[in-house]
Amino acid sequence: MIVIKNVTTVSGQVETCKIKSAEDRIIEGEGLHIFPAFIDPHVHFRVPGGEHKENWETGARAAIAGGVTTVFDMPNNNPPCTTLERLQEKRKMIDEQLSRTSIPLRYYLYLGADSSSIDEIEKCAKEIIGIKVFLGSSTGNLLIERYDDFERICQIAARFGLVVAVHAEDEEVMQQHKSEYSDVQDVSFHSKIRARDCAVVALERALATARKYGILLYILHASTADEIEMVRHAKRDGLNVFLETTPHHLFLNETAYTTLGTRAQMNPPLRTAADNEALWKGIEDGTIDTIGTDHAPHTIKEKDQVYGIAPSGVPGIENYFALFLDAAYKGRITYNKIIDITRGNIEQIFDIPQNNDVVLVDTALEKEIKNENQKTKCGWSPYAGMRLRGWPVHTIVGGKVFTV
Numbered sequence: 001m002i003v004i005k006n007v008t009t010v011s012g013q014v015e016t017c018k019i020k021s022a023e024d025r026i027i028e029g030e031g032l033h034i035f036p037a038f039i040d041p042h043v044h045f046r047v048p049g050g051e052h053k054e055n056w057e058t059g060a061r062a063a064i065a066g067g068v069t070t071v072f073d074m075p076n077n078n079p080p081c082t083t084l085e086r087l088q089e090k091r092k093m094i095d096e097q098l099s100r101t102s103i104p105l106r107y108y109l110y111l112g113a114d115s116s117s118i119d120e121i122e123k124c125a126k127e128i129i130g131i132k133v134f135l136g137s138s139t140g141n142l143l144i145e146r147y148d149d150f151e152r153i154c155q156i157a158a159r160f161g162l163v164v165a166v167h168a169e170d171e172e173v174m175q176q177h178k179s180e181y182s183d184v185q186d187v188s189f190h191s192k193i194r195a196r197d198c199a200v201v202a203l204e205r206a207l208a209t210a211r212k213y214g215i216l217l218y219i220l221h222a223s224t225a226d227e228i229e230m231v232r233h234a235k236r237d238g239l240n241v242f243l244e245t246t247p248h249h250l251f252l253n254e255t256a257y258t259t260l261g262t263r264a265q266m267n268p269p270l271r272t273a274a275d276n277e278a279l280w281k282g283i284e285d286g287t288i289d290t291i292g293t294d295h296a297p298h299t300i301k302e303k304d305q306v307y308g309i310a311p312s313g314v315p316g317i318e319n320y321f322a323l324f325l326d327a328a329y330k331g332r333i334t335y336n337k338i339i340d341i342t343r344g345n346i347e348q349i350f351d352i353p354q355n356n357d358v359v360l361v362d363t364a365l366e367k368e369i370k371n372e373n374q375k376t377k378c379g380w381s382p383y384a385g386m387r388l389r390g391w392p393v394h395t396i397v398g399g400k401v402f403t404v
Contacts, residue, residue: 042292049078325390
């Protein structure tokens with residue numbers, strides 16, 4: 001049994017909490033707050049094919065440091081996870097890598113959808129957390145460019161009660177913009193090439209298809225005020241749609257290109273300060289249901305290449321908790337809302353079992369994010385230099401205590 005003495009709950013009460021465990025341990029919790037451990041429903045731990053950027057050993061350590069004990073891993077691997085055979089091979093690799101750590105990280109896997117493997121969905125229905133659909137190209141070669149293929153996927157999803165998670169950027173609109181800026185090497189044009197109309201067109205089609213087939217639609221990494229308003233109306237109309245945003249779309253905007261260069265490049269791209277505000281409003285009024293970090297590590301060498309060669313994506317899982325604790329300290333969000341969007345809503349949407357994983361945090365601890373302290377294999381953070389108040393101290397997963 002793990003006994004946590006004199007710890008403060010999110011409601012402000014000082015209590016002694018007990019957690020079932022094979023080990024007997026007493027933790028003095030005076031001065032600490034106890035939170036449910038976070039779920040990250042959107043990570044790229046790069047196995048197979050990208051192990052030089054991340055693997056499940058380094059990813060698990062980064063997750064625990066960030067107060068995350070459950071992750072949903074995306075399928076745009078090399079080769080992409082689009083068949084039952086590849087899904088099973090991937091799970092075996094993950095289990096082998098996690099066995100080399102002492103961290104019982106909880107995980108679920110997405111199946112990737114491409115036009116040649118739609119028939120695999122039915123075979124995998126009981127093995128996956130959902131179907132990942134790229135309506136616009138991103139990292140890797142997964143893409144559903146034809147909307148009749150998207151409809152087929154949604155028909156199968158409706159039959160098996162599967163979540164359809166959509167990267168909502170329209171490929172055709174994106175390619176039109178790309179032709180307008182074909183010779184550009186200024187990374188700030190990334191937000192023009194993947195402009196907000198890419199998201200709007202794709203989301204309109206996704207919402208229409210979801211309405212037609214009655215699926216559970218999960219929109220990934222919303223970045224614009226337009227998407228928030230569209231989903232707000234769809235929810236009012238009774239559509240079964242849920243919306244995710246990311247820490248980088250909340251805490252960064254287009255001004256970051258000046259200081260970070262291509263390290264600020266991700267898909268969908270950074271937007272304006274007005275979009276930041278719209279996202280926070282969406283969290284406040286419940287239009288945004290969840291936070292996913294879209295933890296997408298690349299090495300510094302890869303990221304520091306010129307625009308057009310540098311890959312999109314940023315790491316984020318281990319600064320996830322601290323960013324939101326700091327936001328709460330500044331009055332931007334309540335503790336209860338943090339728990340909703342990082343744990344409770346995710347459990348409900350994806351119908352996953354609850355657990356007793358918790359994180360003990362020091363809400364008064366101030367630290368600067370430094371690249372050299374990152375546990376992710378890629379060794380850097382887009383938030384480096386930020387000084388945040390409130391950090392995880394102990395993460396307890398599966399009855400095991402990890403001091404951060």
